[in-house]
Amino acid sequence: MDVPCVRVRPQAGEETRQALAARDLLADDYEITVEDGWLYIPVTDRVEGYDVVAHDAPSRAGQTLPGDLLGFEPSYERLGDIAIVEEDDLERARAIADALVDSDLPIESVLNRASKIKGDLRVRDWDVLAGSTRTVHREYGAEFELDLAQVYFSPRLATERHRVVSQVEAGERAFDMFAGVGPFAIPMALRGATVVGADLNEAAVEFLERNAARNGVEARVTAIPGDVRDVEGYDDWADRLVMNLPHSADAFLDTAVRLAGEDCTLHYYDIQHEDDPFGPGERAIRAAAEPDYEVRVETRRRVRSYAPHELNVCLDVRLRRR
């Protein structure tokens, strides 16, 4: 139905909406709409100083979403109460951040990617547009406290982690060689496995310990700081190994074979060209494990596209000592 609306260009939408809200002039019962490059913000009355027109605004059924405030749908990724954006234009990034925080979505923080993932610790730089880099993320019933300024974490791998964790049986001994804050380790312990997680990043190991306690599995999780190649006391130990360090896992296969027990399942993550995504990993595993182990590839899985012509893949491999 026709209601009075302040008409502005989308770039000025959020600022205008805030100014109107501060004066309690927003007609909350109606949706903000976009038409022909204009944003129409329903108001309760004629407002001095604005272009007010009669406009057919649909009545509001539910929440205010970021797109309502911006006049376009922003693309973002959610991690706990953080929204992650990737915007080169800082002004646009700030407008999106304001809209995300002001919407009815449970978003407290907005981070813009400021670098690629870097170095051994796989952490990136962030521009904090709102809030902070710290949050609690929930995934398949487990909770993970983390700080993106200090540790690696990708919510995009949730389904893949769940696929691996679903294979775990109570009583197993599982070793996560690059454990991070525990998104494999904690759910494996929740399924009843005894878990060891190692990580070079001391901050990640601290979060892993906190997350074990947060999820009530601290008795079944041992967190070890440092280079996994230096870990002692777990030779021939593991029924299951997780190796999620895709660019360089091959350099750790000798350690994996040392940690593997009599009959061990290895989840080996790799990033390779689409022409032969599994071959290099399989050859590297055979070179490290044969002839002491019989090597059987049980699953060849394309996890996701990583870059043009490059795939992030996983090999599930059964190692049986001969």
Ligand SMILES: C[S@@+](CC[C@H](N)C(=O)[O-])C[C@H]1O[C@@H](n2cnc3c(N)ncnc32)[C@H](O)[C@@H]1O
């Ligand atoms: C891609 S992240 C994976 C973290 C976690 N498994 C996940 O899925 O979120 C790789 C992790 O390996 C750790 N790392 C790198 N080199 C390592 C090494 N030599 N020994 C142990 N951990 C290492 C990094 O600090 C990082 O936390």
